[in-house]
Amino acid sequence: MKRRDVTAALVAAGLAPVARAQGGPVEGKQYVRLGQPLAGAPGKVEVIEFFFYMCPHCNAFDPLLEAWVHQLPADVSFRRVPVGQQLMLKLHQRMFYALEAMGALTPQLHADIFAAFHRQRVEATDEAAVTALVGKLGVDTAKFKQAFNSFGVQTKVSQGLKLAEAAGVDTVPALVVAGRWRTGPGLAGTPGQSEAAQGQQALAVADFLVKQARSGKTS
Numbered sequence: 001m002k003r004r005d006v007t008a009a010l011v012a013a014g015l016a017p018v019a020r021a022q023g024g025p026v027e028g029k030q031y032v033r034l035g036q037p038l039a040g041a042p043g044k045v046e047v048i049e050f051f052f053y054m055c056p057h058c059n060a061f062d063p064l065l066e067a068w069v070h071q072l073p074a075d076v077s078f079r080r081v082p083v084g085q086q087l088m089l090k091l092h093q094r095m096f097y098a099l100e101a102m103g104a105l106t107p108q109l110h111a112d113i114f115a116a117f118h119r120q121r122v123e124a125t126d127e128a129a130v131t132a133l134v135g136k137l138g139v140d141t142a143k144f145k146q147a148f149n150s151f152g153v154q155t156k157v158s159q160g161l162k163l164a165e166a167a168g169v170d171t172v173p174a175l176v177v178a179g180r181w182r183t184g185p186g187l188a189g190t191p192g193q194s195e196a197a198q199g200q201q202a203l204a205v206a207d208f209l210v211k212q213a214r215s216g217k218t219s
Contacts, residue, residue: 031183038179044077060195097156098147178213
């Protein structure tokens with residue numbers, strides 16, 4: 001389904017009440033404005049997803065998000081930022097950035113990591129277990145260990161945590177659009193909806209915000 005058809009399809013299915021209310025999503029209800037805009041990619045409308053691999057809601061949202069990302073226009077960029085303060089989650093952040101630095105973090109590998117945690121119930125609670133996990137997924141473990149323990153990866157983890165704090169992210173998954181607005185399934189969805197419906201609702205809101213940013217309507 002094309003991006004421009006997402007909201008229309010949701011309305012037809014009765015899953016997008018915000019699309020019918022006052023012509024679009026409502027600030028303070030389906031999305032919030034950041035107190036201080038974030039710096040973004042020059043010349044692009046940037047969309048950032050904040051997530052962590054052990055989050056079941058992030059796992060449910062990821063296939064929907066991945067399909068949506070494939071339909072983004074050329075002037076919209078997308079990136080993921082793993083977050084989490086606990087030791088285990090920081091290990092998973094380092095795993096993400098190490099794989100990214102290796103050029104190994106394909107959409108399929110990203111999905112396979114979610115599947116390992118949520119379907120296969122893999123427990124990767126230390127460096128050896130994380131290394132074993134990515135090895136089973138076909139990653140060169142020697143190169144992974146080198147990247148995992150690199151200064152660059154440690155820096156990325158620190159930067160990601162600071163970015164999440166600046167964006168006011170306290171629940172995941174969360175989407176920040178154009179460095180100005182934050183939404184997500186929990187914010188954009190309504191009580192009683194399935195996770196799939198809440199996820200689609202969040203993407204409909206993100207579509208609206210991307211359109212606002214592209215048209216210069218940021219106030």
